[in-house]
Amino acid sequence: MDNPVLAEVTRGGVVESRHRGAAIVMDADGAVVLALGDVERPVFPRSAVKALQALPLLESGAADRYGLTPAEIALAVASHSGEEAHAQAALGMLRKAGREAGCLECGAHWPMGEVAARALAKAGREPTALNNNCSGKHAGFVCLSCGLDEDPTGYVKPGHAVQRAVREALEETTGAAHTSELSGTDGCSIPTYAVPLKALALGFARFGTGHGFGPQRADAARRIREAVAANPFMVAGTGRFDTRFMERFGARAFIKTGAEGVYCGALPELGYGIALKCDDGAGRAAEVAMGALIERLLPLDEDGKAAFAGFRESVLKNWNGIEVGRIRAAANLA
Amino acid sequence: MDNPVLAEVTRGGVVESRHRGAAIVMDADGAVVLALGDVERPVFPRSAVKALQALPLLESGAADRYGLTPAEIALAVASHSGEEAHAQAALGMLRKAGREAGCLECGAHWPMGEVAARALAKAGREPTALNNNCSGKHAGFVCLSCGLDEDPTGYVKPGHAVQRAVREALEETTGAAHTSELSGTDGCSIPTYAVPLKALALGFARFGTGHGFGPQRADAARRIREAVAANPFMVAGTGRFDTRFMERFGARAFIKTGAEGVYCGALPELGYGIALKCDDGAGRAAEVAMGALIERLLPLDEDGKAAFAGFRESVLKNWNGIEVGRIRAAANLA
Numbered sequence: 001m002d003n004p005v006l007a008e009v010t011r012g013g014v015v016e017s018r019h020r021g022a023a024i025v026m027d028a029d030g031a032v033v034l035a036l037g038d039v040e041r042p043v044f045p046r047s048a049v050k051a052l053q054a055l056p057l058l059e060s061g062a063a064d065r066y067g068l069t070p071a072e073i074a075l076a077v078a079s080h081s082g083e084e085a086h087a088q089a090a091l092g093m094l095r096k097a098g099r100e101a102g103c104l105e106c107g108a109h110w111p112m113g114e115v116a117a118r119a120l121a122k123a124g125r126e127p128t129a130l131n132n133n134c135s136g137k138h139a140g141f142v143c144l145s146c147g148l149d150e151d152p153t154g155y156v157k158p159g160h161a162v163q164r165a166v167r168e169a170l171e172e173t174t175g176a177a178h179t180s181e182l183s184g185t186d187g188c189s190i191p192t193y194a195v196p197l198k199a200l201a202l203g204f205a206r207f208g209t210g211h212g213f214g215p216q217r218a219d220a221a222r223r224i225r226e227a228v229a230a231n232p233f234m235v236a237g238t239g240r241f242d243t244r245f246m247e248r249f250g251a252r253a254f255i256k257t258g259a260e261g262v263y264c265g266a267l268p269e270l271g272y273g274i275a276l277k278c279d280d281g282a283g284r285a286a287e288v289a290m291g292a293l294i295e296r297l298l299p300l301d302e303d304g305k306a307a308f309a310g311f312r313e314s315v316l317k318n319w320n321g322i323e324v325g326r327i328r329a330a331a332n333l334a
Numbered sequence: 335m336d337n338p339v340l341a342e343v344t345r346g347g348v349v350e351s352r353h354r355g356a357a358i359v360m361d362a363d364g365a366v367v368l369a370l371g372d373v374e375r376p377v378f379p380r381s382a383v384k385a386l387q388a389l390p391l392l393e394s395g396a397a398d399r400y401g402l403t404p405a406e407i408a409l410a411v412a413s414h415s416g417e418e419a420h421a422q423a424a425l426g427m428l429r430k431a432g433r434e435a436g437c438l439e440c441g442a443h444w445p446m447g448e449v450a451a452r453a454l455a456k457a458g459r460e461p462t463a464l465n466n467n468c469s470g471k472h473a474g475f476v477c478l479s480c481g482l483d484e485d486p487t488g489y490v491k492p493g494h495a496v497q498r499a500v501r502e503a504l505e506e507t508t509g510a511a512h513t514s515e516l517s518g519t520d521g522c523s524i525p526t527y528a529v530p531l532k533a534l535a536l537g538f539a540r541f542g543t544g545h546g547f548g549p550q551r552a553d554a555a556r557r558i559r560e561a562v563a564a565n566p567f568m569v570a571g572t573g574r575f576d577t578r579f580m581e582r583f584g585a586r587a588f589i590k591t592g593a594e595g596v597y598c599g600a601l602p603e604l605g606y607g608i609a610l611k612c613d614d615g616a617g618r619a620a621e622v623a624m625g626a627l628i629e630r631l632l633p634l635d636e637d638g639k640a641a642f643a644g645f646r647e648s649v650l651k652n653w654n655g656i657e658v659g660r661i662r663a664a665a666n667l668a
Contacts, residue, residue, distance in 0.1 A: 002336050009594070009615060012518030014528050016378050017594050017615035020354070044350050107653025110448070118444070118455035132653060184346030185658040194348050260343070260351050280614040281343060281351035319441025319466060324519040 003037035004332055006278060007285035009316070011325035019285030021261065023276035023293060023333070026201040028211035033272055033297075036332065039201075042182050042194035043277045047079045048258030050137055051224050052173050052203055056165040057140045058220035062147025066096040068140075070227035074234035075136030076143075077224060079257060081237025082111025082131035084119075089234065090130050093139035097146040104129035105156045106138045106188035113237050134188035136234070141166075141190075156189040163191060170195075173213075174203035187259060197275040200264055205273030208254060208266025225254050225268065241287045241311075248307050253294055257283060263290040267297060284327050288313055292329030337371035338666055340612060341619035343650070345659035353619030355595065357610035357627060357667070360535040362545035367606055367631075370666065373535075376516050376528035377611045381413045382592030384471050385558050386507050386537055390499040391474045392554035396481025400430040402474075407558060408565035409470030413591060415571025416445025416465035418453075423568065424464050427473035431480040438463035439490045440472045440522035447571050468522035470568070475500075475524075490523040497525060504529075507547075508537035521593060531609040534598055539607030542588060542600025559588050559602065575621045575645075582641050587628055591617060597624040601631060618661050622647055626663030 009017040022037030054076045057063050072093050080086040111117040112133045141162045145152040148161055155162040171178050176199035186192040210218025228235050229250035236242040255265040261278030263286045278285045291311030313328035343351040356371030388410045391397050406427050414420040445451040446467045475496045479486040489496040505512050510533035520526040544552030562569050563584035570576040589599035595612030597620045612619045625645030647662035
């Protein structure tokens with residue numbers, strides 16, 4: 001089955017590029033609200049499930065034991081741009097657990113945000129693991145490990161108590177088996193498991209409502225949602241789609257991007273979970289597709305509708321600042 | 335018609351992402367050697383036709399009037415990484431025509447090469463139009479304009495003598511009408527015209543052989559091919575696919591990437607021209623697809639075959655330097 005076009009890139013009056021993919025919206029009882037394309041094929045959710053991966057940090061009591069703030073909880077769910085504020089917050093989390101940056105196992109990379117990368121270079125500095133877009137998640141893993149009284153060394157490995165707890169949380173929330181046959185290694189060295197979009201949407205419907213969770217997990221999910229809504233900068237960064245979107249709609253919508261064109265989200269007031277993937281892995285397409293899907297689902301006043309103009313499409317400018325095209329969600333999402 | 339998958343991205347043992355597209359190989363008489371997908375749909379070739387756009391620079395005599403070297407001619411065909419050597423060479427071209435960087439109309443952007451961008455930031459400098467990946471092409475346009483005794487001001491506009499000459503060269507070489515209805519503005523502010531892949535492949539079969547050209551155009555094409563083969567760094571930059579490929583095979587294959595997943599190429603010894611576009615605009619897929627296509631066509635000894643391992647697929651490493659997957663050409667290209 002060929003997946004439908006989810007987003008188009010225009011230049012002049014011509015469609016220059018097309019992004020195919022699949023998307024599904026479900027409620028927490030497992031009813032399909034809307035499905036496009038093949039939603040049964042296993043996909044790696046990558047960073048789009050960081051909110052589910054963070055559940056054990058709160059459920060275990062580690063977040064409270066170390067007094068993590070909502071901003072730090074938001075950072076534990078982040079694919080951040082590696083700006084100074086992100087790096088410092090990750091370091092702060094580690095220090096609360098009595099650790100330092102050296103125990104991070106995510107690897108170092110130049111900040112994902114180009115402005116942040118150049119600022120670091122301009123200061124004559126080199127990036128550390130704190131600048132890795134996953135450093136908040138990893139700082140959370142270290143806190144979880146310490147909270148479980150486990151040595152954090154090797155916390156990225158599938159057999160470590162941290163990854164066992166994370167995998168269990170993913171299996172329980174999504175209802176899908178996370179098997180070694182369908183596993184890979186993520187950019188930050190932790191395991192990632194391919195599961196159907198359908199399972200991811202169900203997991204996020206539950207995450208958004210607590211429906212189907214025990215009271216402890218429901219409370220952890222609520223705290224993560226509230227932490228992100230209150231700290232949208234922490235979860236991504238300056239100018240990023242997730243940050244801009246949740247600055248405007250964070251109280252009503254949780255969304256999270258993942259590498260290779262994945263998006264997951266939850267609309268608590270409707271009880272819906274959302275999961276989509278662009279076949280080709282393009283984040284630019286996943287963003288506008290997510291924007292258009294939420295615009296279609298969420299009851300909006302005039303102001304809200306107007307705000308979506310910047311989320312269902314984005315303007316392409318050339319190096320002289322002149323608009324030359326658009327990236328827009330395909331008509332079948334509207 | 336749905337285009338076939340041209341490239342796949344794997345992670346662990348799973349295909350994580352898929353890139354569809356179309357590709358065609360033709361000879362200079364217009365015979366189709368091989369075609370995959372919809373090769374009639376108009377696509378913007380973007381920078382993949384810079385070699386054709388540079389023909390008037392040589393044909394007009396401007397390149398010789400200003401004594402442009404083979405390295406400078408290669409730069410006129412480049413989408414370079416904005417490294418210092420590229421920027422200085424572009425400035426050198428302008429000065430040969432008695433001009434300075436201020437007359438470039440391509441706009442400034444941070445070097446496309448991340449290492450070059452950070453080096454510039456580290457030096458406390460800001461990018462200029464010389465760092466724009468198209469600065470060599472634009473310096474060539476300025477030389478052409480001066481060589482035609484035309485004021486270069488506005489040389490990016492469709493009605494300027496430079497763009498009229500460029501459009502004429504494109505129409506004559508590809509045999510396709512370049513219409514304002516199917517035009518857009520490129521990243522560097524010049525017009526770009528959507529034409530079928532079929533026309534682009536024909537244009538490059540002619541470019542690679544001179545077959546179907548007059549003696550002056552055939553000579554210009556040969557000089558451009560030789561200039562690029564002798565200066566593969568100038569056409570792209572450190573570590574870039576085009577540079578690496580033509581360092582190894584430049585005497586036998588001309589290739590040129592374009593934005594939004596386009597590639598054009600010529601195999602002079604076989605008389606073939608090649609054009610492909612990934613539907614979704616992904617350069618990573620266009621590269622390995624181009625590598626696999628040329629591997630299939632070009633007679634190779636054992637050394638040559640071994641070299642293609644790095645062109646028909648590329649290794650994906652995570653931030654700890656561990657291989658986590660591959661980007662590989664799809665089986666139907668092999």
